[in-house]
Amino acid sequence: MTDYILEMKNITKRFPGVLALDDVSFRVKRGEIHALVGENGAGKSTLMKVLSGVHSHGTYSGQVIFNGEEQSYRNIADSENAGIAIIYQELALCPNMNIAESIFLGREILSKSKLINWSEMYKRTNELLEQVELDINPETKISHIGIGQQQLVEIAKAVSKNAELLILDEPTAALTDKESEHLLDLLRQFKEQGVTCIYISHKLNEVYNIADTITVLRDGQSIITSKKEDLSQRDLISHMVGRELEDMFPRVYQKPEDVVLEVENWSIEHPTIANKKVIDNISFSCKKGEILGIAGLMGAGRTELIMSLLGHYGKKICGTIRMNGEEVVINNSSDAIKKGIGLVPEDRKRYGLVLHQDVKFNTGLASFNDLSKNGLINDNELISLTNEQVNKLNIRTPSIEQLLRNLSGGNQQKNVLAKWLIRELSVLILDEPTRGIDVGSKIEIYNIMNDLVAEGLAIIMISSELPEIIGISDRVLVMHEGKFVKEFSKDDVTQEEIMHYATGGI
Ligand SMILES: Nc1ncnc2c1ncn2[C@@H]1O[C@H](COP(=O)(O)OP(=O)(O)OP(=O)(O)O)[C@@H](O)[C@H]1O
Ligand SMILES: [Mg+2]
Structure with a gap:
């Protein structure tokens, strides 16, 4: 048997008007964690879709050789049967199904009488959830769990298929640092069990943390494959973008002017638990020309806060919002749009x-x-x-x-x-704005934020990436369990301090 579990040779894939993959060759050694990196649109996801049969044999040219044999997958079921599991960048779970149903979709466990054996399915699901260390009832609906937990459900699903090759397309884009570490640990465990892994990520720290080998794609071509040790992060970036990048956080600070948005005594009741608050009596303001960063762990209430400001939780809210000194009532997103508030939501597929x-x-x-x-x-x-x-x-x-x-x-x-x-906006709220964005485009987005605040906009940015929060904010508010527990100015903020307060330190 060869050292290579996978060899993709001279893959070319066209879409109308786009040459997505241009004669790409890509080899993965058995048992390694192989990172696939490159700018947005470089062709990473497309290459994996060719591999997994989403783009079926005949719609691309070139060869896919898995376990020494040439493959011609017609669909994803073919590649799954061969031992390949892919977890997509855009999560693909049905919101109305529960966790167990999602994991065993199309592979339901049946009893002797050919009915679904629910008790067995829930039992198996519990075991799988335990393996990915997700402590949640398997009957919970997908729509009731966050994007980070959905990711773990996807991983549990891949585990349940006993895949030999696991492909993760930006698995940690939606996860907090802690959750990401947990995921990387799981991948290390899988590796010890002999699973090979292809790992796509824009988070280069993670790539350096976990990968054995790195391949860079640029404009549909494979640029380099290297052992991690032989490729510095600086060189990696210049292979990705085709030029040297200077400043990662090119912030131009304005002198913030008048307060444009003021939120006072803002609370949201918990949807089901009486007397519990998701947001607990928060007050803050944001000025023209200012970027206000909101940091905190997943579940701290950051997204709930901004969604509630836009009227998302109806009557469960109390508190006041003032814009330019005048009280406003925002019942829904069209009210918010009329008032000049824009939102780039965390879950772009669902809300954006x-x-x-x-x-x-x-x-x-x-x-x-x-x-x-x-x-x-x-x-x-x-x-x-x-x-x-x-x-x-x-x-x-x-x-x-x-x-x-x-x-x-x-x-x-x-x-x-x-x-x-x-x-024309007065306030732009960005919830994880650079999630899934490549290094070069991140800088483009920061520059646009610079331009917007220079024009007098107020920007509120939620981000789980601490270097970004620190590099780009004028002020940082740290949230913990529905409250703002600490405020930093740009000059006295550090990652350690943020983490200290975000995890409940006083
Ligand atoms: N089904 C499709 N139809 C038309 N064009 C497509 C299709 N899928 C991908 N493309 C195009 O192919 C190119 C490569 O896209 P791909 O999704 O593989 O990029 P990527 O490297 O995964 O980027 P990102 O980091 O943003 O996820 C892009 O120009 C994209 O617009
Ligand atoms: Mg992609």
Whole structure:
């Protein structure tokens, strides 16, 4: 048997107007953790979809050799049967199913009478959840658990399939540091058990932490494959972006002016537990020209806070919001849009985009009222606004008529931003804005944030990436269990201090 569990040779894959993979060759040694890195749109996910049969044999050219034999998978079931499990970048669980149903979807455990053996399925699920150290009832619905926990459910699902090759496409994009560490530990355990792993990530620290070998893709071509030890992070980045990058956090500070947003005594009751508060009497304000960072662990209430400001939790809220000194009532997102508040949500697929619509539609998404006259949308104006944003944000797409689901993850995220940049905003709320964004594009996004605050916008940014929170905020508020427990100015904030307070230190 060869040393290589997988050899992909001369893979070329085209989509209309896009050469996504251009003669890529990629080999993975048995038992290693092989990181696949590259900019947004470089072709990483596409290469994995070729491997797993999502892009079926015949829709690409080149060879896929798994365990020494050439493969021609027609669909994902074929690759699964061969021992390949893939966890997608865009999580693919059904929100209405419970955890056990999701894990055993299509492979339900049946009793002798050919009915679903629920007790066995819940028992198995409990064991799997224990293996990924997720302490939760297997009957919980997917829609009731956060994106981080969904990720662990996906991993449990892969474990249940006893895969020989495990592919993780940006598994930690949505996880906190602690959860990510937990995941990396799991991967190390899998490796000890002989599982081979392909690991796609934009988090280069993680790549250096976990990988044995690194392959860089750029513009659909494989640029280099190297042992981790032989490739410095600096060289890796320049292979990825094709140039040297200077400052990771190019922040230009303004002198923050008048307070634009004030939130006072803001509380949200827990949806089911009486007398428990998800957000507990929070007050804060944000000024024009300021970037306010909100740090905290997953579950601290950061996302709940900003979703509630936009009216998401209806009557369970009390407190006041003032904009430019005047009290405002925001019952839903259209109220928020009218008041000049924009949100780039944490879960872009659910709340930020319409995936089966195109770039143009998604750019206009919050502005159709303003772009319409007598019920008709001014298409020319929308086209020119969209083109402007595609250029400004460097959104990689063959045209503005491309459907969003065909864009790479990072380019989808830029489109969410585009939706707000065509409007006049006073406050822009960004929830994990650079999740799944490559190093070069991150800097582009920070520069756009710089421009926006220079124009007088107030930006509130939630981020789990501490270097980003520190590198880009004027002020940082740390949240713990629904309260702000500490405020730092940009000059006295450190990662250690943030973690201290975020984990409940006093
Ligand atoms: N189904 C599709 N139809 C049309 N174009 C597609 C499709 N899938 C991917 N592409 C295009 O192929 C290119 C490679 O995309 P891919 O998703 O593989 O990038 P990626 O490296 O995974 O990026 P990211 O880091 O943003 O996830 C992009 O230009 C993308 O828009
Ligand atoms: Mg991808």
